[in-house]
Amino acid sequence: MLLSLIEIFAVILPVLLGIAYLTLAERKIMGSMQRRVGPNHIGLFGLLQPLSDGIKLLLKETIFPSQSDKIFFISAPLIIFTVNLLGWATIPFGEGNSISDMELGIIYLLAMSSISVVGIILAGWSGNSKYSLMGSLRTTAQLISYELVIGLTILTIIGVVGSYNLNEIILFQKHSIIFLLPLLPLFPILFISALAETNRVPFDLVESESELVSGAFTEYSSFSFALIFLVDKLEYGAMISMCTLINILFLGGYLVPFSYLFSDFLLIFLEPLFLGLKTCLLLFIFIWVRATLPRVKFNQLINLNWKCLLPITLGLFMLVISLLILIFPIDNINIQYLFLPFIFKNFKINKKFFNKFLILILILGFLSFFIYFIYISNILTKNII
Amino acid sequence: MIFNAIRKATFEQPFAVWGLALGFAGPALVLIVPPIRDYMGFVAPMSIPESYPLPNRPRRPTIGYED
Numbered sequence: 001m002l003l004s005l006i007e008i009f010a011v012i013l014p015v016l017l018g019i020a021y022l023t024l025a026e027r028k029i030m031g032s033m034q035r036r037v038g039p040n041h042i043g044l045f046g047l048l049q050p051l052s053d054g055i056k057l058l059l060k061e062t063i064f065p066s067q068s069d070k071i072f073f074i075s076a077p078l079i080i081f082t083v084n085l086l087g088w089a090t091i092p093f094g095e096g097n098s099i100s101d102m103e104l105g106i107i108y109l110l111a112m113s114s115i116s117v118v119g120i121i122l123a124g125w126s127g128n129s130k131y132s133l134m135g136s137l138r139t140t141a142q143l144i145s146y147e148l149v150i151g152l153t154i155l156t157i158i159g160v161v162g163s164y165n166l167n168e169i170i171l172f173q174k175h176s177i178i179f180l181l182p183l184l185p186l187f188p189i190l191f192i193s194a195l196a197e198t199n200r201v202p203f204d205l206v207e208s209e210s211e212l213v214s215g216a217f218t219e220y221s222s223f224s225f226a227l228i229f230l231v232d233k234l235e236y237g238a239m240i241s242m243c244t245l246i247n248i249l250f251l252g253g254y255l256v257p258f259s260y261l262f263s264d265f266l267l268i269f270l271e272p273l274f275l276g277l278k279t280c281l282l283l284f285i286f287i288w289v290r291a292t293l294p295r296v297k298f299n300q301l302i303n304l305n306w307k308c309l310l311p312i313t314l315g316l317f318m319l320v321i322s323l324l325i326l327i328f329p330i331d332n333i334n335i336q337y338l339f340l341p342f343i344f345k346n347f348k349i350n351k352k353f354f355n356k357f358l359i360l361i362l363i364l365g366f367l368s369f370f371i372y373f374i375y376i377s378n379i380l381t382k383n384i385i
Numbered sequence: 386m387i388f389n390a391i392r393k394a395t396f397e398q399p400f401a402v403w404g405l406a407l408g409f410a411g412p413a414l415v416l417i418v419p420p421i422r423d424y425m426g427f428v429a430p431m432s433i434p435e436s437y438p439l440p441n442r443p444r445r446p447t448i449g450y451e452d
Binding site: 311322366 | 398400403404405406408410411412415416418
C-alpha cells in the first residue's frame with residue numbers, strides 16, 4: 001500500500017512540476033523567438049516564476065456566479081484534473097516500469113482523454129453564463145472531431161503491433177524500427193491533431209486569450225482556475241501527456257539509441273531520461289508552432305479535420321492494413337487482433353478464408369465511412385457553421 | 386467522361402480523392418500482387434511453428450516416479 005502510494009507520487013509530482021515549469025519554458029522560448037527577455041525577475045533566471053504565479057492564483061478570492069450549480073461548478077475542475085492525471089498510470093517510463101502495465105493501456109488512455117470532455121461541458125454549463133456555455137460547446141465540437149483522427153492513427157499502429165499495451169508497442173519498435181520512418185505520413189497528421197486536441201495555437205479558438213477570456217472557463221477564479229490551468233484539456237497537462245503519447249507511438253518512447261553500449265543498471269536511469277528528452281523535443285515544437293502561426297477560423301478548423309485529415313487517415317489506415325495482409329498472408333494475427341482482440345486469442349479459424357473476408361469487410365467499411373464522413377462534413381460546413 | 390470527373394474532383398476535393406486513391410490502392414495490391422508473385426515463382430514461406438513438434442511414435446511407458 002505504502003509502496004504503491006510512493007510509486008504514484010513518484011509519477012505525479014514530477015508531472016505536476018513539469019507542467020509548472022513548462023509554462024516558464026514556453027514564456028522563455030517565446031520570448032527569445034520574439035526578441036524579448038521573458039520572465040527573469042523572480043528567482044535566478046526567473047526560475048521561481050511558476051511558484052509565484054501559483055501562489056498568486058491561490059491567494060485570490062473564489063467567486064461563485066449567482067445561480068450557478070455549485071456542486072458541478074466545483075466538481076468540474078476536479079474531474080478534469082483527476083482524469084488527466086489518471087492517464088499517466090499506463091505510461092511506461094522504462095522497460096516494465098509503469099504504475100500499471102495494462103493489457104488495453106492505449107484504450108484506457110483514449111478513454112481518459114474522452115472523459116475530460118464531460119468535465120469541460122460541466123464547467124461551461126454550471127457557471128450559468130451563456131459565454132462559458134458556448135465556449136464549452138465549441139471545445140466539445142473540436143475535441144470530439146479531432147479524437148476521430150487520433151483514434152484512427154492509433155488503430156493503424158495497433159494493427160501493425162498487434163497489441164494495445166504501450167510497453168509492447170515500444171518493444172516492437174525496439175526489435176524493428178521506430179514507427180516515425182515506416183509510418184511517416186501518419187506522424188504529421190497525429191501532430192496536427194494533437195495541436196487541435198490540446199487546443200494549442202493555431203487551433204486555440206476555444207480559449208482565444210485575446211477575445212474569449214478562457215472560453216468554457218470564463219467564470220472560474222482562484223484555486224479552481226489553477227486546477228484547470230494546470231492540467232486541463234486546454235493547456236499544459238494535456239500537452240505533456242499528448243507529447244508523451246506521440247513519443248511512445250512514433251519515436252520509441254523510452255528507447256535509448258545504441259542501448260547495447262550501456263549496462264542494464266545504467267539503462268534504468270537512462271530510459272526515463274530519454275523519454276523525457278524526446279517529449280521535450282516535441283513540446284518545443286508545440287511552443288515553436290505557437291510562436292509562429294496565426295489562429296485559424298472555426299470553419300477552417302472543422303474543414304481541416306473532416307475534409308483533409310480524416311479522408312487521408314482513413315486511406316492510410318486501409319493501405320497499411322492491406323500491406324500487412326499482403327506481406328504476412330498467413331500469420332497476420334495482429335490484424336485479427338485489431339478487430340476482435342478477445343475472440344481471436346482463443347479461436348482457431350481458416351486464415352486464408354479470413355483474409356479474403358477481411359479485405360471485403362475493409363473495403364465496405366472504408367467506403368461507408370468515407371461516404372458518411374464526407375456527408376457529415378458537408379452538413380457541418382454548409383449548414384451549421 | 387469519368388476521367389474528366391475525377392480530374393475535376395482532384396481540384397475541388399483533393400483530399401477526398403487522394404484518400405480514396407490511397408484506400409483503394411491497398412486492397413488492389415492485395416488482389417493484384419499475389420498472382421504476379423506466384424507467376425514469378427515465389428514460394429510462400431512456412432508459417433512460424435506455434436508449438437514443439439510431437440514425436441510420431443507411441444508414448445514410452447513411464448518408470449518409477451517419472452512423469
